[in-house]
Amino acid sequence: MFRGVLTKSQVQMVALLSIAVLLGAIWKATSQPLLSTREQLECRCFPGDDCWPSSEEWSRFNGTVRGKLIATVPLASPCHDSFPGVDYDPDKCADIQANWARPSLHFSTMHSPMASFFANQSCDPFTPRDAQCIVGTYVSYAVNASSASDFRDTIAFAEKHNVRLVIRNTGHDYMGKSTGAGALAIWTHHIKGTTIFDYASPGYTGKAMKIGAGVQSFEAQAAARASGLVVVEGDCPSVGIAGGYTQGGGTSPLGSKFGLAADQVLEWDVVTGKGEFLTATPNQNSDLYWALSGGGGGTYGVVLSMTVKLYQNQPTAGATLSFTESSDTYWDLVRAFLMNLPSILDSGASVYFQFLPGNVFSLPQSYFLGGTAQDFERLFQPTLRALNQSGIPYEWNSRNFPGFQDAFHTLNPEMNISEVNLGGRLIPRSLVLSDDSATSLVAAIKLIVSQGGIIAANSMDFHRPPTFPNSVHPVWRETVFLAFLGTMYNPYNMTDNIRDQHIITNVFDPALEALTPGGAAYLNEGDIHQPNWQDVFYGPNYPRLAAIKKVYDPNGVFWGPTQVGSEAWEVSAGGRLCKTRN
Incomplete structure (x- = not known):
């Protein structure tokens, strides 16, 4: 994720016609004409349609789920006059604006996505007081689920009434999978609880943790630490660990030591699209286990809990590095650093770094479980030597911590939301093993940054095969870093964001794709x-994943953009989810 970046350079303008086409195609929260009966059969029911459940039907459903149904009242409604039952309140609005970048403001709600792009200014705290405030692209209702029966009842209601269904935990979601106009959400956020125990199976014997669907990374890590252990978690402490994070693969500061989050899973407890409660392991419902472990969240079923491996906590080293240089020497130093990465990762360390406009390099955090500050000094020597020879000032710091969590909390304090227009690519190790290939990679990075783009990278060693086969894209095993690229989201101008998204798709991503033919990107x-997202996000696993989805979700209850099987449906200009017209 991007850290500490508040501005962006101007990028080239794209034709207004392209902007208009894109604006008309995605997430527009406006009212639209009612559909005919025939057309409604081709779409999910939408508020205002004849088929939309009546207030009495919603009330009866609320009784079925024991009062857990919640109707959406947009988070920013106190900033406007127009939402029924909510008065304009300048003090509340100011507080919402001041805390908008804090994950806690959003994950405490059942509707607000942290990526504002997918809210499409339905009810935005930064638009004028007299601007619209509607439910729009937010989910219409959510069930504050606490059990498998809540999952089953909600799935059954959505199927009966042909209502769009989404799965939501915290709202950490860059791909728009946990929100949707006219949708009913299964909200898993309050399914807490962790249990640490001794696990024994043919493939793994050792400490394990059973994690409820709503448990966040900081909660799981705190429980592990209390027992002298660590759990593989993501970069942001408030991410739900059992949801789309692990189901989509899951990068981690502990990745070089232990692999992706999906590599840690021993069991899944899940309610499928058919309403069946199943436990999936490498030996029981193994096809479902395989699909859930890397094939994307909210696709095959709703996870109630997962069980994962734990590891012994150890003293941990951390390091930071930054430098700025206006001349082309900067890019020589970038190349030296990139070629230094394999030896750093092979040691078991994980590194986070950024390339920012203005020739700014920032490495705000790196971790070496079981390593020392002296080890980091040695591992980074090729980079530090190049810096010393260049005469360019730089800031370097390495230090020792008693345990992993101490390092993580120091180097990665409370993280605000990274509001970005996003792209990405997995960069293979082969691109940093020779001067020529590394020079080509640096040229692509330079092209992106020089046009106002920003690149953040998670660099970890994932080449070790997992204990149990899973559906993580095979390219991960060849990856030296995940390039997470884009521009900063503009909360005041949606047209700018649409334009930048167009540039990412047509300029920034292709610069890296040209170097990685047949490569991949991180589906989260x-x-x-x-383009060609089935191959890019899922690779050769896609046909088998699609077949497994048909087994466990034969009626296509679960849908989200770029999820397996999602090509059968599309979001219309007004937000409706409709069958794709071939």
């Missing part, structure tokens, strides 16, 4: 408009 942190 990629371009929502990624």
